[in-house]
Amino acid sequence: MLFTKALRRDLANLAGVVFATLFTVLVTTTLIRLLGRAAGGKVDTASLVPLVAFSAINALPVLLVLTLYVSVLLAITRAYRDSEMVVWFASGRSLLDWIRPVLGFALPFMLIVALVAFVAGPWASRQSDEYRSRFEQREDVSQVAAGQFRESASSSRVFFVESISDDQREVRNVFVTQQEAGRVSIVVAAAGGIQGEETGERFLVLEKGRRYDGEADAPAFRLMEFERYGLRLEPRALAARDQSSKVKGTMVLIADPTPRNQGELLWRIGLPVSAVVLALLAIPLSSFNPRGGRSVNLIVALLVYVTYSNLLSLSQAWVSQGKAQFGLAVWVIHAALLAVAGLLFWRRMTLPLRRRSLLPWRAAA
Structure with a gap:
């Protein structure tokens, strides 16, 4: 019709x-x-x-x-x-x-x-x-974005990097702060990279930097300079969902x-x-x-x-x-x-x- x-x-x-x-x-x-x-x-x-x-x-x-x-x-x-x-x-x-x-x-x-x-x-x-x-479930550094502060998996660390390589394995101008049991640690380094993948545990190895240690409520900090310094990357726990x-x-x-x-x-x-x-x-x-x-x-x-x-x-x-x-x-x-x-x-x-x-x-x- x-x-x-x-x-x-x-x-x-x-x-x-x-x-x-x-x-x-x-x-x-x-x-x-x-x-x-x-x-x-x-x-x-x-x-x-x-x-x-x-x-x-x-x-x-x-x-x-x-x-x-x-x-x-x-x-x-x-x-x-x-x-x-x-x-x-x-x-x-x-x-x-x-x-x-x-x-x-x-x-x-x-x-x-x-x-x-x-x-x-x-x-x-x-x-x-x-x-x-x-x-x-990605590791700490895998979640870091250039120019942004990011929190770690355990909420005890805060990462900041100025730049990241295309393969996500090298970083430049790194700032890491960690607070645990009332103690504060601040790590500043010029560069870093991820190592130790063959052992199953990944580490962020920082080069040519400084570390500041002290109490959270104390004004004095201890300064330590280093050529190489390793931070263990915390994997995300598989939460039962x-x-x-x-x-x-x-x-x-x-x-x-x-x-x-x-x-x-x-x-x-x-x-x-x-x-x-x-x-x-x-x-x-x-x-x-x-x-x-x-x-x-x-x-x-x-x-x-x-x-x-x-x-x-x-x-x-x-x-x-x-x-x-x-x-x-x-x-x-x-x-x-x-x-x-x-x-x-x-x-x-x-x-x-x-x-x-x-x-x-x-x-x-």
Whole structure:
């Protein structure tokens, strides 16, 4: 049908523009946030591009769901505004006839959202977690950045170097301060390098420098000059970390139905289901009334989406905390929104009948 083809073309064009806009905003904000963390020494600058890519993959399902919702909403709103819906209704069609083409357009979105939510998203979370873990487990000097003060793994040393070689093995103009058991040691050297890797213990060997020793609360320090001085580099201890449910595969969540795993599984199931529910809800929400203003239905649609998203997050939190049952929470919110969509369809379809029933009374008045 020509009208259906035109609708699908409009939906595809709008989806491309909306997704490009949302994706650009997401990448920009993620990059700015990671740059701030990298400047503070919490993220490796060499890992910025992979971390941005992993964050984009994790956010892709939500972006696709929102893109589908906004595209259907804008396309049908434009049809109302340009009086195309008048032609549609005059030809004997109803609002229910929009369901099939909209669901046909939403099906690829639902499949991609399900694929990312169940497979690609957990993989991206695992990769991102591994990048951060490797950076946290690096040795003291490996975390030093030129021109910045950095704290050691044990929080007892502070390093400062003026420059670092490309291979991260040699440093120039080194300043190291160490405080332990009330004693303070300050080491200043012109150069240094990492040695002793073959023994399994790495040392920062400083050359041509001075060491100042003294009590923390005493003004006097003892001075010692040296030609070579070694500092043992402290490796990061492998902390026992509780693996997040976000990094676990879907089959692992199903095999281990703990509250936290069920909460994560609830969220993953809700993403593709919400794509279909919101696509259906956008059809009656797109009803355009020129007397009410062009933005009223868009504001209502935005409030509905925010409420729906917050309810899904709330149900996930309740299931993760053991306050709600997984078997009930997995469908009740979606069913409630489908009921709202059905009610809106009924009101939109019966509104002309209700208006015609009032005409005799108006004429008699």
